[in-house]
Amino acid sequence: xxxxxxxxxxxxxxRDFPRPGIVFKDITPLMAxxxxxxxxxxxxxxxxxxxxxxxxxxxxxxxxxxxxALARELGAGFVLARKPGKLPYDTVRAEYLLEYxxxxxxxxxxxxxxxxxxxxxxxxxxxxxxxxxxxxxVEQLGGEVVGCAFVIELVFLGGRARLEPxxxxxxxxxxxx
Numbered sequence: 001x002x003x004x005x006x007x008x009x010x011x012x013x014x015r016d017f018p019r020p021g022i023v024f025k026d027i028t029p030l031m032a033x034x035x036x037x038x039x040x041x042x043x044x045x046x047x048x049x050x051x052x053x054x055x056x057x058x059x060x061x062x063x064x065x066x067x068x069a070l071a072r073e074l075g076a077g078f079v080l081a082r083k084p085g086k087l088p089y090d091t092v093r094a095e096y097l098l099e100y101x102x103x104x105x106x107x108x109x110x111x112x113x114x115x116x117x118x119x120x121x122x123x124x125x126x127x128x129x130x131x132x133x134x135x136x137x138v139e140q141l142g143g144e145v146v147g148c149a150f151v152i153e154l155v156f157l158g159g160r161a162r163l164e165p166x167x168x169x170x171x172x173x174x175x176x177x
Contacts, residue, residue, distance in 0.1 A: 004171060004172045004173075006036075006039065007030065007036060007039065007040060007043075007151075007171060007172055008172060010027070010029045010030035010033055010036045011025055011026065011027060011029070011030060011152065011172065012025075012026040012028070012029050013025065013026070014026050022177075023177045025124060025152050025154070025174070027062070027065070027123055027124075027151060027152070030151075031065060040066065040151060040171065041066060041069045041070055041073050042073065043171050044066065044070050044073075044121070044149050044151070044169075044171065045070060045073040045074050047149055047169040047171075048070070048074060048119050048147060048149050048169070049074060051117070051119060051146040051147045051167070052117055052146070053074060053076045053117045053118055053119035053146055053147075054076055054077065054113075054116040054117045054118065055071065055076050055077040055078065055079050055112065055116055055117075055118050055119070055143075056068075056070050056071040056074065056076050056077070056078050056079070056118070056119045056120075056121050057078075057079040057080075057081060057107075057111075057112070057118055057119070057120055057121065057134050057137070057138060058078070058079075058080065058081070058120075058121045058122060058134075059080075059081045059082075059105055059122060059130050059133075059134060060080065060081065060082045060083060060086070062122065062123045062124070063081075063121055063122040063123060063130075064080060065123060066121065066123060066151065067080075067121045070119075070121055070149070074119070076119070079107065079111045079112060079118070080107075080111075081105040081106065081107045081133075081134055081137060082105065082106055082107075083103075083104070083105065083106070084104050084105075084106050085106075086106070087106055087107070087108055089108045089109070089110075090108065090109040090110075091106040091107060091108055091109060092106065092107050092109055092137055092140045092141060093105070093106045093107075093137075094133040094134075094136040094137045094140070095133070096129035096130060096132060096133040097127075097129055098129060103129075104133070105130070105133045105134065105137060106137075107137045107141070109141070110141075111141065112137075112138055112141040112142070112143035113141075113142075113143070114141065114142030114143070115142060115143070115144065116142075116143040116144065117143075117144055117146045118138045118143045118144065118145050118146060119145075119146060119147055119148070119149060120134045120135055120138070120145055120147070120148040120149070120166070121148070121149050121150070122134075122150055123150065123151045123152065124150060124151065124152045124153075124154065125148070125150040125152070125153040125154065125159040125160065125163075125168070125170060126154045126157045126159055127157050127158065127159050127162065128157075128158070128159030128160065128161070128162030128163050129159075129162070131148055131150075131159065131162075131163055132162050132163060135148075135163070135166060145166050146166075146167075147166060147167040147168070147169065148163055148166050148167070148168045148169070149169045149170075150168070150169070150170040150171070151170070151171050151172060152170060152171070152172045152173075152174065153168075153170035153172070153173045153174070154174050154177070155173050155174060155175050156174070156175055156176050156177065
């Protein structure tokens with residue numbers, strides 16, 4: 001597994017995005033470097049392999065970037081959760097809180113088989129709202145969340161606590177903004 005020190009140079013801080021006071025953790029330099037990208041996918045797979053997921057679930061949009069590659073590395077399927085109204089088949093829905101309101105994610109009603117072992121993935125764990133909504137969608141369909149895997153965790157925002165009792169793994173952690 002690449003050490004955090006090997007991946008950290010590929011994370012770019014963008015101040016005051018998407019609004020003043022926020023420091024956005026940009027993973028596009030990591031995505032553009034073949035070695036860093038490969039190392040990230042392999043490292044995520046290494047922390048998740050023993051969880052034996054049948055599928056990886058991720059939310060649009062940034063979760064879609066590494067989710068399918070992670071699923072392939074694990075020999076698992078990939079399930080996508082989208083914003084409301086974007087999926088063409090019957091869906092289930094989970095709403096979650098944002099700092100400034102609410103949002104929702106939807107999943108096809110047959111996307112997760114009953115009893116399926118599911119790994120929740122996103123590039124970043126902040127407050128935990130998106131990942132918690134993914135867990136709720138999985139459980140609505142009778143799946144079992146076996147863990148959550150992130151590239152980055154912003155520890156100071158407390159998202160890990162919202163994901164209890166699920167195991168949470170992050171390759172990089174930031175204790176302050």
